[in-house]
Amino acid sequence: MNIVIELAFIVLTTSLTGSITYGVWYVFSRIFESQGIVHVIYYMLKAVILFFLIPVLFIRMKILYTSADGSTTGAFLIWTPGIKKGLMVLGCIWVLGVIWKGIPYWKDIRQNCRIRKNCKVCQGAPEQQWEKICHEHRIIRKIPVLQGESIPSPALDGVFFPRIYLPEGEHNDRILRVAYTHELTHYRHKDIAFQELMILITCLHWFNPLIVKIFKMNKLWSEYYCDYEANRILGNTDEYIQVLLEMALDMAGKLSFTTVKLYEDKSTVLKRVERMKKYDTLKKMNRMTAAVWSLVFFLAGSITVCAAGNGFMRVYTKLYNATAEEIEEPLMKSLNNAEYIESVDAHPDIQEETMDADDYKAESCAYAAFIEFDIGSGVRKQTNELSRKSGDSIDVGVSISPADQNVKVGIIEPSGMIRYIFGKGNISHSFVIDKSGNYKFFIENDNDISVNVFGLYRLERYSRGEGK
């Protein structure tokens, strides 16, 4: 269950942080775009995407609410029976949603595999031009260029084994140069990796209504920034736009989710052309101002995310309190918790036994000794002598079974007097030492039947927390 609730916290908090940072990004992107700083918008969007995957808020909450000993504070990572049932139902729906969202992408991957099999490696002029452009961009890695009938537009595919795809037929140098530069820019920007991550996010956060919008934004902005960069490299906006429009007129085909292409669809192409023209005429913001604005973005994002995290915990705590189911257990305490004092020889017929190694449990914690033993009828079981100073205490907490049998729990003083409390069930008491000396802790069973004792005694020093 802990894994389920951790997963629920992670999914919900990442969805929350991602959505908030997207909101902040959306506001800032308007400002940045008017100032012509496309690269900042683009990289900030990548950061937004990462916020949907990296559980920043969850890690922050874990640091805030978890102590070094593993204990947690508040309602963090705990559940009620109601929350558990709800999580189980919602968890099943979430898994079904992930599968439902994942199926089209799975089909797409399989389709890409089929397309790849039908493609053949390019030879001759296109390959030579590709190598030349790779050399110009200082890309050492050997990326194959494939050509096939079912390729609608020049495209880049593959995160670990990238490949460039070209539509079937002859392409002039001008088109090849634009197409190659464009795809190579995508490769340098790692757009395919982010595209794959975005697919994963779409599957995991399918319940988030913003995801579709962010998916589209990522596609758009990877193209805008790629156009911006490729255009800067080629240095001829008109030629670039012309090639883009030619491709738009000539080619059409089924879109693949996991590839980035030179041409996506007509409306996108028109938007891209508009942007390119706009960026050409815009006066760029200076670097210092851009850096300041970026800092403002990160500050605004961080503050909002922190506030949202606190809000999330408040809501969850309210939910936890509203659905909490509790049972208060009856606590039987010793009679009035009053101490009795009598001489150790008051009952000469009592049989004395000393606690041995079998009566102690190996798992005893610091400063405390766990005990577990049976005491026969008319037996007083006691420890060896314990050296105590004035002001110290001997604390005891034991459970007696059968719970209806009264026993004496106490200490034997150096003077030979015994101090005890008389109780049944769960007994706890603190015997404060008023005179330094050697004491013994004991439990006495005056019943007709033997009883089982389970619990601990601890030796507490006057200064609390030091222990023995």
Next chain:
Amino acid sequence: MKRNAGLKRDKRIVTFALAWILVFTSPEKLYAAENSFIDSSMEESLKITEYIEDANTDMDIQTGIVDIFGYIRAGNISLNWSVGSGVMKQTSEFPMSCGSNIFIYVTLSPSNKKVQVGIIDPDGLKRYINVQGSASYTFSLSKSGTYRVFIANNSDTIDDSDNVQNKTFVEG
């Protein structure tokens, strides 16, 4: 003429601004004066009467924090927690089998505070006892799974009766 009119207008603005500064700073001066008067009165009164109080105890009462020392037999866990008012704290999960017991012993400081001490079962159900001072209790488990031990401090933040009890009054 125009220049004179401009100068007059500037003077009016400056006067207006200075007047506002004066209005805003006056209460602060009065307040500061009042404080210094109170401070000197306090000094006078302190010469006559001396109060001694346990700073730590008072802090606990003011903040509602309860220091808890506890031992949990199952899981072999020892606790040394400070739990604020209205705060619930729980251990990490530990596995337990059906039919076994969780023995808890806790002692609180200040001992007059009341807290809930209990376990959270694998379904999230809380079973607890109300503890004041110190207590031990054995929870019998009816199902296998992972359990947590929790302590919830539901005590009020300020208790005036405690405050009075912990002050030692010395006539000077």
